[in-house]
Amino acid sequence: MRRIRHNPEQRVCRIDVSGLASILLVLIVSFIVMTPSEHGGVGIDLPRVRRATPVRNARREDAMIVIIMRAGDVFFGNSRIRPSELPARIREYLRRGTEKRAYIRADARAHYGAVLRVLDGVRLAGIEDVVFLVDERKAPLPTQ
Numbered sequence: 001m002r003r004i005r006h007n008p009e010q011r012v013c014r015i016d017v018s019g020l021a022s023i024l025l026v027l028i029v030s031f032i033v034m035t036p037s038e039h040g041g042v043g044i045d046l047p048r049v050r051r052a053t054p055v056r057n058a059r060r061e062d063a064m065i066v067i068i069m070r071a072g073d074v075f076f077g078n079s080r081i082r083p084s085e086l087p088a089r090i091r092e093y094l095r096r097g098t099e100k101r102a103y104i105r106a107d108a109r110a111h112y113g114a115v116l117r118v119l120d121g122v123r124l125a126g127i128e129d130v131v132f133l134v135d136e137r138k139a140p141l142p143t144q
Contacts, residue, residue, distance in 0.1 A: 044069060046135040047108040055131055058103045064093050065133075066122065068106040072114040083114075086121030094125070101129040 044067060057063060066086065067075040074081055076089050094100065102122045106115050122130055 044105060044107040045109065046105060046133065048135045048137055052134050052136045055103070055133065057099060057101070058131065058133060060099075062093070062096070062098045063103055064090060064098060064101070064127075065103045065105060066118055068104065068110045068114050068118055070107040070109045072111055074114070074118060083117040083121050086118065087125040090122065090125035090127060094127075100127055101131060102127050103131050103133055105133045 058065065065077065069075070074083050074086065076086060081089060090102065104115075104118060104122075106118075119130065
């Protein structure tokens with residue numbers, strides 16, 4: 001083995017990339033954490049349909065979006081609520097001047113009773129215009 005002698009007058013010609021790697025790691029993690037999800041952080045499997053009608057107003061900040069999870073949990077915006085609280089929350093949004101339309105994102109495997117309770121709450125708040133949001137990807141062909 002050769003022993004390397006360092007001359008104090010000799011310059012070092014190497015790049016230390018550990019600082020660059022740590023900065024890149026922090027940036028990647030912050031982008032992953034701070035990127036808003038499309039559905040407010042709640043994971044659901046929407047029903048898939050073949051020909052969906054685009055709904056542009058569903059992406060507005062003040063849109064009233066009700067999310068129904070597979071287990072029956074209900075979210076209004078990003079907060080979890082009971083279905084009985086839904087009419088009061090919707091009336092509060094309507095007082096702020098929000099469009100008089102509710103958008104429902106129901107999981108494809110959600111129980112019919114949970115969806116019906118949410119629809120009753122929306123109708124009790126005085127909203128008749130209800131839009132169900134679906135997955136726009138191609139649905140599988142029905143088997144015969």
